[in-house]
Amino acid sequence: MATTRAETGQAPYGSWPSPIDAALVAARDGRPEFLDAVGDEVWWTEPRPEEGGRRALMRLGADRSAPAESVLPPPWNVRNRYIEYGGTPWAGAPRAEGGPLVVFTHFDDQRLYAFAPDDPATPPWPLTPVSAVGGGLRWCDPVLRPSLGVVVCVLEEFTGEGQTDLRRLPVSVPLDGSAAEDRTRVVELTGATHRFVTGPRFSPDGRQAAWLAWDHPSMPWDGSLLRLARVTADGAFTDVRTVAGGPDESVAQVEWAADGSLLFATDRTGWWNVHRLDPASGEPVNLCPRGEEFAGGLWKVGQRWFAPLPSGLVAVVHGLGEMVLGILDPATGELVDAAGPWTEWAPALGVCGTRVTGVAAGTRSAFEVVELDTGTGHTRVVGAAHRDPVDPAYYPEPQIRTFSGPGGRDVHAHVYPPHHPDLTAPEGTLPPYVVWVHGGPNSRAPLVLDLEIAYFTSRGIGVAEVNYGGSTGYGREYRNRLREQWGVVDVDDCAAVALALADEGVADRSRLAIRGGSAGGWTGAASITSPAAEGVYACATILYPILDLEGWAEGETHDFESQYLESLIGPLADTRARYRDRSPSRRADRVDAPFLLMAGLDDVICPPVQCDRFVAEVRERAAGAAVGHAYLTFEGEGHGFRRADTIIRAVESELALYIDTFGLDRDDVPPLELHG
Template sequence: MANTEAPYGTWHSPVDAALVAAHDGSPEYLGAVGAEVWWTEPRPQEGGRRALMRLREDREQPAESVLPAPWNVRNRMIEYGGLPWAGVERPTGGPLVVFTHFADQRLYAFAPDDPATEPWPLTPLSAVGEGLRWCDPVVRPEQGDVTCVLEEFTGEGPTELRRLPVSVPLDGSAAEDRGGVRELTPATHRFLTGPRFSPDGRQAAWLAWDHPSMPWDGTLLRLAEVDADGGFLRVRTVAGGTEESVAQVEWAADGSLLFASDRTGWWNLHRLEPDGDTAVNLCPCAEEFAGGLWRIGYRWFVPLLSGLVAVLHGQGGMVLGVLDPDGGEVVDMPGPWTEWSASLAVSGSRVVGIAAGAQRGHEIVELDTRDGHGRVIARPHQDAVHPDYYPQPQVRVFRGPDGREVHGNLYPPRHPELVAPEGELPPYAVWVHGGPTSRSPLVLDLEIAYFTSRGIGVVEVNYGGSTGYGREYRNRLREQWGVVDVMDCATAARALAAEGVADPERIAIRGGSAGGWTSAASLTSPDTEGVYACGTISYPILDLEGWAEGETHDFESQYLESLVGPLAEQRARYRDRSPAAHAERVSVPFLLLQGLDDVICPPVQCERFLDKVTTGSGAPHAYLTFEGEGHGFRRADSIVRAVEAELALYDRVFGLNRQDVPALELTE
């Protein structure tokens, strides 16, 4: 049957905003409890809570949510959160599980096979600042405790806090008594991961770092002896430094210490030799075996009892492989999955992870290393619509003005029944990821399909500074934020226009958080004038001085020292690069989206920017705020409103004359 002609951007599609919201988010924090597999997954229709899921050993029955609403298994460690649960098998009575509850940030324990027993609190509340937060737990029934990272506020300010490894009694005796929580070391470092214990329990290892370093800049691998009473003795640094990022550490079954370090320019997997001073690269290659440690508890590799190591690795995308540490050979798992989350677990000879592909959403996948057989064991992908409505992405490498590589993912418009008139070029949106030390993975995203199935193309730009391409590529952004990212996005936009892929008069830019910054900076930069017809800016950074001087959380409070330069020496640069300082340059319509509970990029940044737009250029704009939302939107109604508002902006600016979304009123 011949396709019907319709202009780009006007196509109808079954991928509506409600469908996008229903599929927003992915499983996280997968782990093994004996032979069972557990993880957390989003519930957009339940106010964005995270449910704790359990898949039984036989894998025959569907996974079950073990805690009803309003239990929300999530924490606010470094505000981005971290590993919120852990569990162990017991000889009788079923598993014992501990978790953090988002509403009060307390640590709880519960026995899921004893329905008569409600979860009981293990930690107290605090009246100081933002209270007490717990993350990256390890349950130790023999010792009667759970070890984890404690984030403890000492005042009302966002940077008045301390972090340290602690031991919390499992019997609940510290539930009302902060003094019952044992501190395993002094609060020596600003940031740290939870301790990992050697198989014999005599040593503990963890990562630590301090301002102004971020974990992808420089971290320390700390090693301690554990005394008979469980205390940490003779703590020392055995790897890492200010210019070496150690992203993860784990113990192998034979007692050797494995860690992912970028000392070679790539995050490769290393083993610490018994002398404690020598590290052996187990698979030297120009690939990443880890990524940016945005959340405490990420796992890119896990050792097996056999001595093999399950690893995620690659350039750009990360696939699952099994590494033989003796020969340095990696054998990759076959299958349709092109991207694996940093959430691996091992049970016996089986490796379990969270994987997705360009044409399939995130699934729980299990690999049996004995025969190489892999299968989906939970959350099997089911097409929400016919897959002909999904885009067919292309991995692209663009060339900047100086010849440098700019990586990206291209998603051309696609529809099974409609085509554009011959000779018409489609509108495009440049999508900018957050971070900025992060990456856009090449996976099925129904929000992208929402636009491409309507005839609007998308290009995701993994600009200089993104992870996945080695330390040199990441370091391109040092003191160049607002320059390299802006120019790399413009490079992609200009290339698509020059190639005849995109309509040069109908290119938008959009992004959230750091992506919101790049989008706003692109609309105020003289170097990109005329590239974009409009922009969507979500929960952004807009005023560097304000953000650096108390308008954000502790984790990123000194991030700009490397991204922009030392504030004490480069204050003029902070002002010159801030979109808020050049709001009069905005000449195209834009949409601004902001959660009112955002403590990472607070609403004051948007308000300051809008005041200057109103008194400056007077560019047409809409400002939508979302009660109950923080940094990123989790609630279904918020997601629907944001997605439809973005399409409504394109409808108005690109002249699409759509009737399927509420009109967007712009203030001039």
């Protein structure tokens, strides 16, 4: 719906009125995820911030004529906590009678359930038991095998109360519910030989299974293995072996083509390219050698950057920085991209015959479900369609930029200048700018419409998203810049972008800020305590951050990232002094800018105890002259905010910090009380 515009004229940067309020930002938070085909239907999960942040399971019919419908009412929450970040939480398969059968994990108890959506009289029935030990039993990345009466998935089983007291392995769970009260009915398909595994993918004839595995201290984008096994008639795995990958090679995804060939994405060339395993030599064959990425960091198990079609073609998400959808012919290496306005395709692809469905967004549209008919080349939105909640004239107009960092190295960024359809700032004035730092840190910021960015740019505050050295999307060499340099390269690159914008006369040098969550929160906190960025920023917004490296490495995080710092900082046994020296909690006396710190009280990835210690250190070390700061915590929130009321409070508090620090003339949000 359109919103009445303000009168045309001039007003200072940061004071512009905007129809994009925090409630709208909260309502549009999140995106469709974990999309796949069930026969000729398309299913996915979708966020519901207004329902406590639950994930709804959506179903789109075969003819695509009717809107997608939510198949499970509240409180069903289709999400799991595998490696805490979660992974594919559902799977479905068509049946000859009675409609499809679907299995899913329910977030509240982490159990695996089954249900028949076309039989509303039968509620979902549990397939797995509840564990009384530690974090319980978690099930992820399921594949239905109806002919055997089982669902195969990966199990994360806690063996003690600690976050690292656990084992992971592929398992088979009976669909009749006999394991719901009997853990012994769950069949372990291999030993727990690797610390981390993905769910198996089965060859078309069902006689082989392939999956990924890796071990501490590697992260999956550093080094992982492609494992292959023979499958017996009763579903057991035998002759398990490694066929690709290694300590310096990352295999990000594996799938089987219709002809029985094994396809996988590996960065053995320095770029994640799609390869086929040569059955004669056992060697990988690159199907489309390019200096760009056909995969990314495996933060959530089950992400799909490519999907084989029955015809032998392969749908691929690929690019350098920005990721687009293309169709690859493995026989010729020819790659043809889909038409359309979308600048980013998520790693979520499903195939229905000649149709490929995915989740895509553009600079003028949020993530929506899009389908490409490879026979006609026609692309259309089929679900979660973007609707402009305000006049799109209020959306920012981003710029793709490459800046020069220390030593002349490239630093990639997206710059969103302040933008308003009816207002400009007085001549000779410059806007405040906020550097946005993505999480990960081996992740990246996509170039898409984000109403949270628009919230600020439409008010006259610029935003610069920095894909600093270490970000995915630019090859392994760029990614490896962060090895043992976290807290240095990220801090330097963000400061380089901020100062370059000021030097170019784009941003007000005295009104620069930095903000980020998780690893981005670390970079924000490190930036206002590091001599390398001293005096660059006027303030910082720090969300659910890492603040104490030593504590994080010695038990204050979850298992998945518990040894991440071995590569980001260095081996703890040899570089403990480095851990202490770079930690913001150890440099609290150097805080040189006001900050807003926010955390979820249920966060087990970056626990709020680190925030508590940091704030205490700031107040103690400042000896009565603490820099202004606010510390907000939220009950029921974990790592990343999902509830509408939390998101509203967080967004408005961030703006309140900028109003106070930048001296902005506005009173449309509650003031933020700064202590110190």
